[in-house]
Amino acid sequence: MFPPNSTTTLFAVVIVLAGGIPLTEQYFYNGIKSGLEPDLKHSLFLDRIGQCRWQPDLAVFLADMRIVQRNHTHYVLSGVLRVRRNITQATTGTVSIEICQNTTHCRPFVDPPVNVGDVCRFLDEQRNSSLGDVLGRSVPPLECPFTKGLHRINDALVDYKPFRYFSPHVSKFWRIDFVGESDRKRVLCMRIELFVYSWEDMLPRY
Numbered sequence: 404m405f406p407p408n409s410t411t412t413l414f415a416v417v418i419v420l421a422g423g424i425p426l427t428e429q430y431f432y433n434g435i436k437s438g439l440e441p442d443l444k445h446s447l448f449l450d451r452i453g454q455c456r457w458q459p460d461l462a463v464f465l466a467d468m469r470i471v472q473r474n475h476t477h478y479v480l481s482g483v484l485r486v487r488r489n490i491t492q493a494t495t496g497t498v499s500i501e502i503c504q505n506t507t508h509c510r511p512f513v514d515p516p517v518n519v520g521d522v523c524r525f526l527d528e529q530r531n532s533s534l535g536d537v538l539g540r541s542v543p544p545l546e547c548p549f550t551k552g553l554h555r556i557n558d559a560l561v562d563y564k565p566f567r568y569f570s571p572h573v574s575k576f577w578r579i580d581f582v583g584e585s586d587r588k589r590v591l592c593m594r595i596e597l598f599v600y601s602w603e604d605m606l607p608r609y
């Protein structure tokens with residue numbers, strides 16, 4: 404029922420109690436505004452973006468990204484992506500989405516995972532999307548086919564749009580796994596974990 408970080412919750416409660424600041428202005432400062440337009444009534448907490456923890460040795464490794472809330476509409480992401488060897492064969496990707504009760508009890512939300520086909524083509528199609536914006540901040544640019552090297556993603560701005568369909572009325576805790584295979588071997592596995600709350604959930608309880 405409560406946001407992931409109890410310090411943040413406490414902070415919000417203190418502000419609300421101390422402030423006389425209208426609630427409608429305040430609750431969004433926890434997390435960023437999310438949901439479907441026009442009423443962005445959900446609060447999104449991006450909790451983790453990084454390598455699947457049980458697969459640290461794949462050809463592609465994404466260190467846990469730094470996620471900083473810029474304001475009540477945007478996060479800023481930074482991180483390092485390491486490609487450990489040249490990946491010469493085509494890489495095909497799947498996306499799976501799970502809804503969770505807690506960190507150990509999750510179940511698939513879409514089953515089977517969605518096949519996104521060729522990862523390079525997929526990334527190319529994402530050029531004008533939020534994902535494209537994030538990858539566009541990579542230095543040096545992430546190019547296909549992936550070749551051995553280190554890429555830094557510097558201060559990529561992300562808003563709610565890639566996450567707008569994650570509804571707190573379905574689940575408050577979501578997991579998205581992005582997996583890639585090349586030459587019948589898994590080469591990448593990245594996980595995004597997020598919490599989403601409706602504004603009713605964010606109201607302090609007395």
Ligand SMILES: *[C@@H]1O[C@H](CO)[C@@H](O)[C@H](O)[C@H]1NC(C)=O
Nearest residue numbers: 473474475476477478560561
């Ligand atoms: C939040 O920060 C981003 C990036 O600096 C900016 O584009 C956006 O307008 C800001 N939003 C608000 C509501 O201030």
Ligand SMILES: *[C@@H]1O[C@H](CO)[C@@H](O)[C@H](O)[C@H]1NC(C)=O
Nearest residue numbers: 488489490491549550551552
């Ligand atoms: C990896 O690819 C790059 C760019 O094509 C090339 O310069 C390099 O020699 C390749 N490395 C190996 C180990 O094949």
Ligand SMILES: *[C@@H]1O[C@H](CO)[C@@H](O)[C@H](O)[C@H]1NC(C)=O
Nearest residue numbers: 503504505506507508509510
């Ligand atoms: C997660 O939820 C399940 C089902 O409600 C429960 O049995 C389990 O003990 C919970 N695990 C943790 C770590 O809270």
Ligand SMILES: *[C@@H]1O[C@H](CO)[C@@H](O)[C@H](O)[C@H]1NC(C)=O
Nearest residue numbers: 526527528529530531532535
């Ligand atoms: C991205 O936007 C540019 C400019 O609007 C356009 O020329 C290009 O075709 C778009 N690319 C994709 C993959 O949609």
